[in-house]
Amino acid sequence: MTPRTTAGExxxxxxxxxxxxxxxLPLPELVDACTGLGVRHVGLWREPVRAYGVEDAAKLVRDAxxxxxxxxxxxxxxxxxxxxxxxxxxxxRAAIDEAxxxxxHVLVLVSGGLPPGSRDLAAARERIxxxxxxxxxxxxxxxxxxxxxxLHPMFASDRCVVSTLAQALDxxxxxxxxxxxxxxxxxxxxxxxxxxxxxxxxxxxxxxxxFQLADWTTPLPEGVLxxxxxxxxxxVDMREWRSYVEAAGYDGPIExxxxxxxxxxxxxxxxxxxxxxxxxxxxxxxxx
Amino acid sequence: MTPRTTAGExxxxxxxxxxxxxxxLPLPELVDACTGLGVRHVGLWREPVRAYGVEDAAKLVRDAxxxxxxxxxxxxxxxxxxxxxxxxxxxxRAAIDEAxxxxxHVLVLVSGGLPPGSRDLAAARERIxxxxxxxxxxxxxxxxxxxxxxLHPMFASDRCVVSTLAQALDxxxxxxxxxxxxxxxxxxxxxxxxxxxxxxxxxxxxxxxxFQLADWTTPLPEGVLxxxxxxxxxxVDMREWRSYVEAAGYDGPIExxxxxxxxxxxxxxxxxxxxxxxxxxxxxxxxx
Numbered sequence: 001m002t003p004r005t006t007a008g009e010x011x012x013x014x015x016x017x018x019x020x021x022x023x024x025l026p027l028p029e030l031v032d033a034c035t036g037l038g039v040r041h042v043g044l045w046r047e048p049v050r051a052y053g054v055e056d057a058a059k060l061v062r063d064a065x066x067x068x069x070x071x072x073x074x075x076x077x078x079x080x081x082x083x084x085x086x087x088x089x090x091x092x093r094a095a096i097d098e099a100x101x102x103x104x105h106v107l108v109l110v111s112g113g114l115p116p117g118s119r120d121l122a123a124a125r126e127r128i129x130x131x132x133x134x135x136x137x138x139x140x141x142x143x144x145x146x147x148x149x150x151l152h153p154m155f156a157s158d159r160c161v162v163s164t165l166a167q168a169l170d171x172x173x174x175x176x177x178x179x180x181x182x183x184x185x186x187x188x189x190x191x192x193x194x195x196x197x198x199x200x201x202x203x204x205x206x207x208x209x210x211f212q213l214a215d216w217t218t219p220l221p222e223g224v225l226x227x228x229x230x231x232x233x234x235x236v237d238m239r240e241w242r243s244y245v246e247a248a249g250y251d252g253p254i255e256x257x258x259x260x261x262x263x264x265x266x267x268x269x270x271x272x273x274x275x276x277x278x279x280x281x282x283x284x285x286x287x288x
Numbered sequence: 289m290t291p292r293t294t295a296g297e298x299x300x301x302x303x304x305x306x307x308x309x310x311x312x313l314p315l316p317e318l319v320d321a322c323t324g325l326g327v328r329h330v331g332l333w334r335e336p337v338r339a340y341g342v343e344d345a346a347k348l349v350r351d352a353x354x355x356x357x358x359x360x361x362x363x364x365x366x367x368x369x370x371x372x373x374x375x376x377x378x379x380x381r382a383a384i385d386e387a388x389x390x391x392x393h394v395l396v397l398v399s400g401g402l403p404p405g406s407r408d409l410a411a412a413r414e415r416i417x418x419x420x421x422x423x424x425x426x427x428x429x430x431x432x433x434x435x436x437x438x439l440h441p442m443f444a445s446d447r448c449v450v451s452t453l454a455q456a457l458d459x460x461x462x463x464x465x466x467x468x469x470x471x472x473x474x475x476x477x478x479x480x481x482x483x484x485x486x487x488x489x490x491x492x493x494x495x496x497x498x499f500q501l502a503d504w505t506t507p508l509p510e511g512v513l514x515x516x517x518x519x520x521x522x523x524v525d526m527r528e529w530r531s532y533v534e535a536a537g538y539d540g541p542i543e544x545x546x547x548x549x550x551x552x553x554x555x556x557x558x559x560x561x562x563x564x565x566x567x568x569x570x571x572x573x574x575x576x
Binding site for chain 2: 221224
């Protein structure tokens with residue numbers, strides 16, 4: 001189908017909206033808003049998809065002509081407790097099944113933090129590798145690639161012990177490239193002078209599974225999770241980072257994923273339209 | 289003089305209290321509390337020292353038998369505006385003079401963030417190098433070494449564009465080791481798997497100017513500045529990091545520097561005594 005355009009707006013081809021950016025929109029409204037703005041790709045989250053029904057969600061987006069760029073998220077693979085580890089593996093298998101049902105080839109993994117009382121980051125990273133050994137073949141059989149997302153080091157203790165692209169690639173490269181890749185998210189890597197060379201490394205190995213955008217703004221809010229800035233509001237040069245992933249061969253959807261209380265308090269359709277405009281202003285190469 | 293001991297407490301020899309940890313204590317009370325607990329070293333901050341009078345502060349700590357492990361802080365050298373740059377250089381010269389007057393050999397530098405509207409971290413780091421070229425000889429002539437402190441990457445935009453020990457050493461190594469070193473602070477580097485090898489690099493070059501401790505606790509507070517945890521409360525293995533700097537040859541004072549609203553709300557002498565105990569529990573090698 002040809003997406004409708006509204007008020008002359010038409011999202012750039014590779015723009016993808018991550019569902020979390022406009023989580024105030026129920027899934028049918030999100031899909032309708034995407035259609036209206038000519039958005040072709042959407043990154044979905046498990047919780048709202050499951051609440052709507054996985055098969056129903058798959059049909060909804062498919063019928064609207066949308067592709068699902070990623071499913072967020074699996075992971076949390078660092079537990080030491082054996083029961084918790086089994087539960088995490090089972091939950092990740094379910095996430096892989098859901099990704100396959102939605103027709104996306106990418107399941108983003110947030111690897112997990114330190115277990116309570118632990119101070120051993122290296123051991124936690126090894127437990128992620130152990131879990132990937134179980135999950136990666138299962139995912140590949142279903143046409144899904146696991147994308148290890150390094151999170152900003154401020155999340156290292158409580159959310160993700162994988163803090164840099166270098167660490168994420170060290171893990172991913174233990175597995176075939178069609179099974180495990182990485183997620184490059186500007187918010188998490190922008191400060192890291194090694195990230196450009198690591199993006200090149202990822203590209204050489206065919207490991208860039210997805211590319212996400214958010215800007216870095218301060219002051220950070222309490223808990224620091226919901227401070228991701230709208231494109232153009234912060235310290236990140238979106239075009240520069242896009243040029244790195246494109247030089248490394250990535251030509252897939254570019255997802256805007258913002259966790260931001262201010263944006264969530266506004267009208268979701270307005271936020272989506274603004275995000276499309278900001279992407280066009282800040283993330284599309286000059287002259288393109 | 290021999291410090292008094294109170295209630296059997298006597299701080300380990302190399303323990304140093306950074307003034308900011310107990311900023312609720314006026315300088316004379318801090319010095320008295322240190323004497324009572326057998327604390328031999330104190331890290332001072334410019335603002336309270338200037339408020340008290342630099343010469344008077346120097347005499348107060350000297351008469352109490354305390355050494356000044358560091359003065360915090362110079363830096364903020366990333367401005368692009370020419371007048372702001374001149375003012376920053378002048379202010380850092382004053383900080384060097386104050387350090388010399390206090391008898392400390394270490395001035396800690398927090399390098400500064402991105403200027404308003406800038407997204408160029410690399411250029412900001414070069415401006416730091418330019419400023420160091422002016423300041424380092426001036427400091428060395430006064431017996432003061434500049435200690436570049438990498439701050440956690442969550443401060444990269446607004447406080448310090450130097451985010452890792454590797455970056456700090458890349459800057460420091462442009463200058464003689466007796467002019468520019470680095471500050472190793474567990475709070476800022478604990479997440480970085482490269483930090484142990486960078487500590488070894490710093491040790492080989494004689495670049496470890498000071499070693500500071502704080503624990504990593506979550507959730508981080510709004511603005512993230514005042515969330516530094518008391519030793520033992522968080523994710524950092526203090527003995528492990530101490531072993532790295534000692535293997536690299538560092539045998540100077542070990543400063544506990546906590547910015548923490550909860551600690552500041554309490555009785556300062558009680559917090560100092562607790563900090564001495566926590567240091568003994570968590571930062572002194574087993575069997576020592």
